[in-house]
Amino acid sequence: MKMLGRLKDIFEAFLDIMYPIKCCCCGEITRNGSIICADCFKNLEYINQDKRCKACGREKSSCHCGMYVWRFCELVSVFRYEGYAKRIMLRFKINGKRRSADFFAKEMALCIQSEYKDYSFDEICYVPISRTSYNKRGFNQSKLIAEKLSKIFDIRLNSSLKIKHKRLPQHKSKSREERLINSQYKYVCNSTLTGKTILLIDDISTTGATLDDCTRALLFAGADKVCCATAMITSYDKDKKKIKKEK
Ligand SMILES: [Zn+2]
Ligand SMILES: [Zn+2]
Structure with missing residues (x-):
């Protein structure tokens, strides 16, 4: 057994020499095999x-969500979308540095563990991306993070949240009126989630509208409660500019 462990150490050392681990932020080789360098x-x-607004996930000093009523119970986010943390996310999404999913999943797991102590999650869902984005990037960053969280917590991953396609059938057990109301929204979930508490994962929260729409689909599918966790959140000022631009 000791021999096997020794062989494993040698093999890992060999891998480190052949494929040294680079910092997911600056790209420099990290000394201790960690995914991010100390600097x-x-x-x-x-x-x-400690200063989080439970509704929108921002620090209370920059929260402006008083007028909104979110469908999800809470949102927890690890980083502000700026500086070093933003650089990691951009390298992840644009340059395809998939190892960053490990970094974000680990950080999110710590946050979820401490902030969602009072919840017991039955399943993990993630925000889907459009086919165009998928074809461009080759992966869904939120799904990669959700897969890792599913392993860390040993909670089942549920991939049934989809962007609505016109031909996609709606939940059959609902009345015509309910289906009609549901048809105004972008996301749909065709799995049955009766009574379940769902942990919903996304990479970045901006206005909160996507998470809210996804939550609506999950509640429509029978979920009892939905709590959201994202790697990052943008500042409110940036949201305002973004909303203006969209208009
Ligand atoms: Zn670095
Ligand atoms: Zn808030």
């Missing part, structure tokens, strides 16, 4: 969870 790590833009 980048100490500069990360963490959200202070």
Whole structure:
């Protein structure tokens, strides 16, 4: 057994020499095999969870969600979408550095563990992306993170949340009126989630509207409660500009 462990150590050392681990933020080789170098790590833009607005996930000083009523119970987010943390996300999404999914999943797991102590999740869902984005990127970043969280927590991953396609059948057990109301929205979930508590994962929360729409689909499918977790959240000012631009 000791011999086997030794062989494994040698093999891992060999892998480190052949394929040294590079920092998911600056791209420099990290010394201790960690996924992020010490310099980048100490500069990360963490959200202070003690000051979190439970509704929108932002620190209370920058929360403006008083007028909204979200369908999800809570939102927890690890980083502000700026500086070093933003650079990791961009390298992940644009340059396809999939190892960053490990980094985000680990950080999110710590946050979920401490902030969602009072919930017991039955399944993990994630926000789907459009076919165009998928073809461009080759992966859904939220799904990669959700898969890792599913392994960390040993909670079943449910992939039934989809962007609605006109031909996609709606939940059959619902009345015509309910189906009609549902048809105004972008996301649909065809699995039956009766009574379940769902952990919904996304990479970045901007206005919160996507998470809210996905939550609506999950509740429509019978879920009892939905709590959201994202790797990052944008500042409110940026949201305002974005909403203006969309208009
Ligand atoms: Zn670095
Ligand atoms: Zn808020």
